[in-house]
Amino acid sequence: MNNNFEKLIEYFLKFPGIGPRQAKRFALFLAGEDKKFVADLGQLISKIKESVRQCPSCYRFYGSVSGGSSQCGICSNLNRDNSILLVVEKDADLQNIEKSEVYNGRYFVLGGTIPLANGSAKGGTGGLRFRELFEKVKVLLQSSTREAKHLEVILALSATIEGENTSRYAEKILEPLLSKGGQEIKITRLGRGLSTGTELEYSDSATIANSLRSRC
Amino acid sequence: MNNNFEKLIEYFLKFPGIGPRQAKRFALFLAGEDKKFVADLGQLISKIKESVRQCPSCYRFYGSVSGGSSQCGICSNLNRDNSILLVVEKDADLQNIEKSEVYNGRYFVLGGTIPLANGSAKGGTGGLRFRELFEKVKVLLQSSTREAKHLEVILALSATIEGENTSRYAEKILEPLLSKGGQEIKITRLGRGLSTGTELEYSDSATIANSLRSRC
Amino acid sequence: MNNNFEKLIEYFLKFPGIGPRQAKRFALFLAGEDKKFVADLGQLISKIKESVRQCPSCYRFYGSVSGGSSQCGICSNLNRDNSILLVVEKDADLQNIEKSEVYNGRYFVLGGTIPLANGSAKGGTGGLRFRELFEKVKVLLQSSTREAKHLEVILALSATIEGENTSRYAEKILEPLLSKGGQEIKITRLGRGLSTGTELEYSDSATIANSLRSRC
């Protein structure tokens, strides 16, 4: 196959969860579709930046409605609780939490977790939005002086080594803000314990310990 | 095949997790082993009741040591905390919790969970040891008057519908004991939340709600 | 999300093997990539018809090299055997067979198998290239008069009900060509039997029967 076909396969290889075989299948699939299909798809992809906007407040992606607010629907919703900020890894986490309809506060999309280099976290924070998180919390603190007396930042990262490591790093980043006088700021993490369907016989020690500690 | 061979297959079919194909493989496997192997195995199985004793206090199975205490090693261990009782479904749960080395109280093996009949729990409590649980808690309460002022019963059942339903039933059974004057008795359940490895993107609503509620 | 974002997700949903969750992940992934990435990818997709050519002889896709032959590399290769034609379902089959390096004849890509409607094959031949197959075989017969005295058409379709049904249909389509005087044309199918790794204990009756019949 020639360069452009191979190039397309390489692009598909960068898609999340796609290996060589499926990347090739995608390219062959497109080759067999009609001209209008590939032209329209190409157009939609080229223009994705214009049809999707990244919220400057929580950094999630949302469909832009011309003339609308520059913030996403959640950030511009005045009925949501400004005193809680849920920090998630990615858009898909946020969407799943919204679907559960148990949270009415604010969000912040961090952009992932710090990758482990050789078992320990070196090698930088991989383009994650820690600086933006710092600014976001500062802004909420300022606004909360007018509204409320406290702010809670919930680090809702994955219950994995990477997630815990990233939580620790976020806590360090936010530490300077903890000492701001006159306001209460609290950093918490999601509770650990038995998730739905867990059987004791097959649980790891950490989950057993967590579920005992958080018994209620 | 004749009756005795088929009968043996039927016995193996009652083993936990064994289907028809594997039951047959077991029988054929034994047919191919030498005489001493099957004689010894048959003997060990016939005498299992003598080599394993069920603790009259927590109802778990343990190897009997002639002349020893009639209680199991955990129940007869004076260093374990009499003020906490962990109620588990089965021996394997108890063993996994002991392996995690995070619990130093007492145990009670309930014998399973109440099976759901047509989606709701009818049809009896399936031979579970609720009466024995009631007695055990009563005994601990009496002994704890001498030792401590409180008793906690942790219902450590599976995080499933059956498990929760069984927990509710156990709470009802133990209710009369809650009103005993002069002592504090508390019934708790294991904490629900993210178990190790959980990713937010794939969590169910109940787990998200639980992990938010038990954030810390 | 707005229309264009949702539209893009719908396009990804048509990709082979992609469900709603992954379609959304693809769209969110692209939203997060930089402008150059999405512009280049959109371009490559829009132009796929120009970078990939469908061979007018075997109907497989291949990278077009400007100024080259209008036939693909296999069809224009004079060293390949004109007396055998292997009919496959799709490009991926052809590529896998080429990789095995055991076949040196010609190919024809049928485009799939006839879908089963309500358990039996009604509802048309789903855009498959039966007419083109007929023409291709006719051309090979004419050329083979000059070269050889025989032509073999191997129906190399999947060993499934759909595949066998499609093979039967292809045989019927090619039947008129079988009576052409002066030449020998033979229609065969791939041999059925044990494929690599098969164990007798788990084989279906058809595979056992086939492997006994084709024993050698």
Added chain:
Amino acid sequence: MNNNFEKLIEYFLKFPGIGPRQAKRFALFLAGEDKKFVADLGQLISKIKESVRQCPSCYRFYGSVSGGSSQCGICSNLNRDNSILLVVEKDADLQNIEKSEVYNGRYFVLGGTIPLANGSAKGGTGGLRFRELFEKVKVLLQSSTREAKHLEVILALSATIEGENTSRYAEKILEPLLSKGGQEIKITRLGRGLSTGTELEYSDSATIANSLRSRC
């Protein structure tokens, strides 16, 4: 746990496909069953040698019926074809082939395949019945002089490296019999090709080559 309980677990560990966790579950399961159950099971296992007989002709296991033939039902069936002998690895293969109802000849259970030691077959033939196979074929040859002029031995072993290696070894063992004057003896193997459900896209090169070779 004491010695007898641990010993029982060790016995279960030798069962085909059973690991430590399941072996323990079996032992705990038996500990919880009533006295009659374990007594009966122990009895059935101890006496398995008496309730199952190994056919002295084909070496498969079958239920013994007192006063019956010393050969199994297949070997003593006069309507089965004496001119074909199917050599299988184990009883389960034989049963699956009988279920398919496509074979009416004789059987011989070899007892397994030669294990590969360090990638190549060293280390002996692992207790397989090669000597008995030699004798069996010799007997069939003698009887076939009276009945028929030919004998076919089909090596129906798994389509794996171990299976093929074992087939080669069996051929070598039987070689001296091939030169017996006056009779035709043929050694074959099951046909290789596409087994039911196979798709060309995912087939290995050997299967593609075999299915091309055995096309029909």
